[in-house]
Amino acid sequence: MKKVQSLRNAVMVSLLAGTTVVWGGTVFAQEDLQEFALEDMVVTATRTESKMVDVPVNATVISAEKIADRHYLDVADALKDVPGANVLDTGKGAYEKKLVLNGDERVLVLVDGRRVNNEMGSTSGGRASFDFNQLPDVSLVERIEVVKGHGGALYGSDAVGGVVNIITKKMEHSYGKVSMGFGSNQARDAKAMYTIKEGKTGVMVAASKYKQGYYKYKDVADGDTKRWAAPSNYDNEKVSLKLVQDLTDKTALTVGYDYSKFDGFSPTKAKDPSLNATNKKTTNIYAKYDWTVNESDAGYLQVYHNKLDYYNKGGMEAKDYGFDAQQSLTTSENNKLVFGTSYRKSKATNYISYADGGDINNFALFISDFWEFSPTWSLNAEARYDKHSKAGSKTTFSAGLNKKFDENSHAYFNWGQVFKAPNIDNLYYNTNEVYPPYQDSLGSKIIYKGNSDLKPEKGETWTLGYGTKINNKTSIDISYFQSNLKDAIDWKQTSYVDPTDPNYMIYLDEAANIDKQKKNGLELSISHELNDNWNLEASYTYVRVRNDNNDGSGYVRDNNYIPNMYRFGVRYHDDLWNADLFLRGGSGADTSGANDWYGNYTQKYVDSNYVTLDMSVSYKASKDLSFYAKGYNLLNKAYAESAGAVNYAYSYPAQGRRFIIGAEYTF
Helix, strand or coil: CHHHHHHHHHHHHHHHHHHHHHHCCCCCCCCCCCCCHHHCEECCCCCCCEEHHHCCCEEEEECHHHHHHHCCCCHHHHHCCCCCEEEEECCCCCCCEEEEECCECCEEEEECCEECCCCCCCCCCCCCCCCHHHCCCHHHEEEEEEEECCCHHHHCCCCCCEEEEEEECCCCCCEEEEEEEEEHHHEEEEEEEEEEEECCEEEEEEEEEEEECCCEEECCCCCCEEECCCCCCEEEEEEEEEEEEECCCCEEEEEEEEEEEEEEECCCCCCCCCCCEEEEEEEEEEEEEEEECCCCCEEEEEEEEEEEEEECCCEEEEEEEEEEEEEEEEEECCEEEEEEEEEEEEEEEECCCEEEEEEEEEEEEEEEEEECCCCCEEEEEEEEEEEECCCEEEEEEEEEEEEEEECCEEEEEEEEEEEECCCHHHHHCEEEEEECCCCCCCEEEEEEECCCCCCCEEEEEEEEEEEEEECCCEEEEEEEEEEEEEEEEEEEEEEEECCCCCCEEEEEEEEEEEEEEEEEEEEEEEEEECCCCEEEEEEEEEEEEEEECCCCCCCEECCCCCCEEEEEEEEEECCCEEEEEEEEEEECCCCCEEECCCCCEEECCCCCCEEEEEEEEEEECCCCEEEEEEEECCCCCCCCCCCCEECCEECCCCECCEEEEEEEEEC
């Protein structure tokens, strides 16, 4: 007992001392470490509510309790606590956050099952199509479901690495919540949410604003903590409104509006900063009609219109609108079908890069069959037909086999086909950029050219996994995945002297189906309850990504990704206190480099490994009032989550040590 008490004191002193160093005082916060996922229900894996132990997928659920207790700043902050999820924060003020699942940036993002990916493509290049800064505020979120592995047969394009479904709160009673936090680097975080429930009508409104005055980082070259030489301030504002009207006991209508504005500056380099003014606005409007047929069968029809306005050295606009319809049908005690259809049309205008605009549309039909063919064995089989305006027609299939040993243990195998249509940037992007002379007195023109004849990316992926809970104390999950893609889209570069002006070298980057990709990896996560107050959590993820660029070199490592990722957390909790320390790290990063055509030495990573320590503490002062403190990079390490370095300086260095303290009041 003395050892436990000493350990408690050591953790609490460490956490609070870290806060005191910066703030000269003590502030507090609250939580719950995620319970073993097999106890949770999940919707995303099969498009209908199922027990985790019954679905043949590698899935994680972040609960409402965990979201509330850890006082996450945003959804990306929460996803960093998911084993196997790699959040690439490019930092630098007003820039973007991307998610990598199973070594792939092609991740489908849903809000209440509604697609929110940007069909134009990533604003910072790469294969991602969503910036997690643009999601509704985390105070609205009831739970986050993360399904790793293929999702194409159920959800279509973009669900190559997996699916993230942000499920917002239900309106069951009237209440409100406000919070305010202040932190390092002139950070301020304000959130407010209020729900009204009167009879059959529910209204929820939320607003938030996160503001940071500047950006500081630890310089990997000399070990000094520095502030960006150029402005790096930014604001992130969000407003959401949702109305739910129960029409009858079995039908309901939901209408909603989500707005976000991400505005500020993003310096491009640490040692030689140039300045980008960035402004992103999203305006999403949606309506959904739900119905239930009986206790086990339900359906819905939803329509949506998503709009992104983006400015960075020029204006861009992307609009997506469409509809989804779905119905579940229980055909027997051991069999259930889910079937539906969807349509979306996307149009984008980039006033510099494709002034004439570009558009695509896609129509789809899907069906999923769950069959429990014995008391402990079940099979999920899924099929989807897509008709894409540019990529043509394609039917994809997937299947999953699940063996349930008991209510806390299962083993599974799933396999699926991938169909990833090219985005609008891949198809229509076309622009010239002129750069000043470099070392051999030649200037340079870079021409980016989309390709309207691109084929869709295709492939297969499979996962083998096992999860169990031992003696209600120890939970273990282990999985192995592998994927193979062909016709992967990349930008192929060729160079030649400009025939019309010999003073310029032309570098042509053209979208092409030139890559083959192989990915495989292992994920292991363990959580253990020491006693009623102490919990431990750890995970290890290994991912290997290889590309064949069709240049005769065969498959070579994609050095944009760190292969080994580690997480270890310790938590103390009682009726008043919740405290977490989380150690995160990576190893095996590629540090090789070469001189570019400007004469700079470029790398993906300066150091091959890194370790950082985060904290979260909360104290419940009363039933309605709590205080919290969060600390990031307590060890003040120089590292980067996103690849890129020039002359041994990270292009996207992670922020240095920083804290935020605040209070939350519920009424």
